Each structure stands twice: as C-alpha cells, then as structure tokens.
Amino acid sequence: MKLTIFDCDGVLVNSEEIYLAAELEFLESIGAGFERKAYMQSFMGLSPGMWEAKLQTCVEAKTGAPLPRDFYAQIDRISTVRLEADLAEIPFARQGINKIAILRCVASSTPSTRLRWKLQHVGLIDLFDPHIFSGDLVANGKPAPDLFLHAATAMNALPHECVVVEDSVNGVIAGKAAGMRVIGFTAGNHCSADHGESLLRSGADIIVENYDDLAAAIERFARPH
Template sequence: MTNTREPLLIFDCDGVLVDSEPLSIRVLLDTVAAHGGHLTETEAYQRFLGRSMATLVSVLDTDFDIRADAAFLERMRRDLYARFEKELQPIAGIAEVIAQLPWRKCVASSSQPERIRLSLDLTGLREHLEPYIFSATMVKNGKPAPDLFLHAAKEMGVDPLCCIVVEDSPAGIIAAQRAGMKVFAFTGGSHADREDYRTEISALKPTVIFDDMADLIHLVEKECEARA
C-alpha cells in the first residue's frame, strides 16, 4: 500500500459524475408497470438509489413480488440506454473539476461496467477516468457493504485511510464509512431536491455535504490540510 498523504478520490458515477438518477428511476417504474407490477417513485428512490442490479432484482422479488427476469432486465436496459443517448447530461462543472484535479482518481459504481462506460462516453468524461473504473460486479457484496471501495483502493494501491469517496446515495455513504474512508456527500444532482433524501443524507453524518462540484477541489485541499 502507498503511505503517501496524497488522497485517492473515488467517484461514484450515477448522480455524481452523470445526472442519471431521475432517468434511471423513471425507466425502472415504467418497466415495472409494463410487467404488471406497481412501485412508487418514493419507494424506488428509497430502496434502489445507489444499489447494484443484483440487489434490485432480489428486492423486487422478495419485497414487491415482482420478478425481474431476463425479459424484464433486457427491456429496462434497452429503454434506459435509449433514454441516456437522448437525455443524459454530466453533472454541472464535473468535466472542468476532473481535468483540474491534481490527485489520483477512479470510479467505483454499483452499475454494470457497460453502463458506466456508456454514461461516461455520452458525457465526454471517459477519457479522464479510464482505465480506473470499478463496478459492483467485481465484488461479492454491493453497497452498502464496503467491498467495492476496498477493492478500488486495493487495485489503486492506496490505503483506505487515504481515500476520499464522492457519493450521492445513502448506501454509498454507508459503504465508504464502513471502508474507513472519508466521504463527501454530493447533493447537487437533479434528484437531490427531495426533503426526505436530504434528511437521510444529513443523518448519516458524512465528512462533508456539498451541492456544487466547483467546490470539490477546495474541500479536498481543506481535508488534506487537516491531515497534515
């Protein structure tokens, strides 16, 4: 492991790099309805924000009696990618921030590798982050387990204590905390205006809560000064 005090920034993808959460939730709700099920928007955000596909399939089956079989998943994937190609946007200011970051960085997302790279391609961010892209499919347990963040740190050769995770979901914040990492909660995505969401994020007591990506470099610098 690297003993340097220089941080490794670990970015979640959906809701942190790309403003995808409302698109994803809408497609999920439409797919559930098309297969005869019912799920509210509030339930979808509370149960699935930041979670892996494996978790989604399991929870739909166990808690909502909705079977997300191969046909369900294929329809959702097809519709989601089509919507991404028409509507997906990067988080405001993220490209400029990533280009200016003086520290090492990587992506650790609950999404599948194909979806992560498509999202980054469509928003022009992939060139800044490739090849350091890690998916929940690479570990046994997805968020809120710490496995993915610990895997990313190990692959990057950095002590978890030197990592700063940038996350938007409660599951991701908990995962970073369980990994022993600092976590900066980003609440600037278009899904983050819900009062229940902001209350839950605040209750988790992340290291920092911020809603403007332009502030990230200053916040990391401040954290580095505190560690010195």
C-alpha cells in the same frame, strides 16, 4: 488525502434521474407504485443483482404476485433508449474534476461495459481511464465496502487516505464501512431539497451541492486537524 473515488451514476452523469423516472413509471403501470424518496433511499446505488432481488421481494409484498417474467428486460430496454437520448455529464463535472489535485478513480455498481459506455458517451472517460472499477469486480456490491476497498488497493491507497464522492444512501454507507471520508454530493437533478439530510443521516461527513465547491471540500479533508 491521496485518492478521490467517484461514484458514476448521479455524480458524474445524470443517469439516476433517467433510471428513476423509467423505473417508477413502469412500476406504477403494473400496480406497484413507490413513493419517490423512499424508492431512492432503498434502491439507489445497489448493484444490479441486489437491486433485482430486493425489488422482487418488495413488489411481491405490495401486489401479492411476482414480477412479470420480462420485467427486467423491459426496464432495461426503456432505460437504454432514454440513456442514449438524454445522458449527459452532471453540470461542470469536467471543470470541477480538473481542479482536484490528488489521484482519482471511478467505483460504480454499474457493470463494466455499461459503465465505460456512459463515461465515453458524455466525454469524461479520459479523466479516469484506466482507473475505472465496476461492481462486477467484487463479490458484494454497495452498501458493502468491497468495491471501494478494491479501488483503493488498486490505486495503492489506504482507506483513511481516500475520500468518496457519493449521491446515494447505499453508496455513503459503503464508503463509511470502508473506513473512508465521504462527501454526500447533491448536484444531480434527482436530488430533492432534503436529499443531503438523508446522506448525512447515513454517515456522510459533509454535503457538497455542486462541482464548484468540490475541490475545496476535498482539500479541507487533507488539512491536519
């Protein structure tokens, strides 16, 4: 292995649990409630544009009416307030990342400005800067492989030399579509007990539950079979 590609939300920072709570609460308030596990599998990891389009369709099917005109603005306002108050690194992220001997970068569906803010806010940006790749760099977001392939090219690595660390079904699908090894990472509090099974069904090569075990898992990929 030459390159480790990290997702951000739910892998480096705890933003997924913040987003999920805000989105599910607000959807419930407008009569468009979702079961948490089904919502995570369908929507987590998508680019903002793909999330909005898919959610619009699903909510209209549930309620028979379009989303309120200010829906996305309200969700963004609620999420931003909670992120500013509660955003933190996933436990032991810095220590775990520092043990990984190969090149590393971030490839996240989050737009560039918000992505860099998250990493700066929790004090992890120095581990990756300038190798931070956002969904607005490519035409097709996850679950398409475009962002991971863009990151590999920028880092001068071939797909088979890359291992992706992902917590979402859509991210796992993207990593496998890119021809990369994929670690399903379940250290975040948003991951239920059976979340790893969902990631394996989506194509993850292995599941890693915490940062203590991540470096060893990546090293195993590098050994000849």
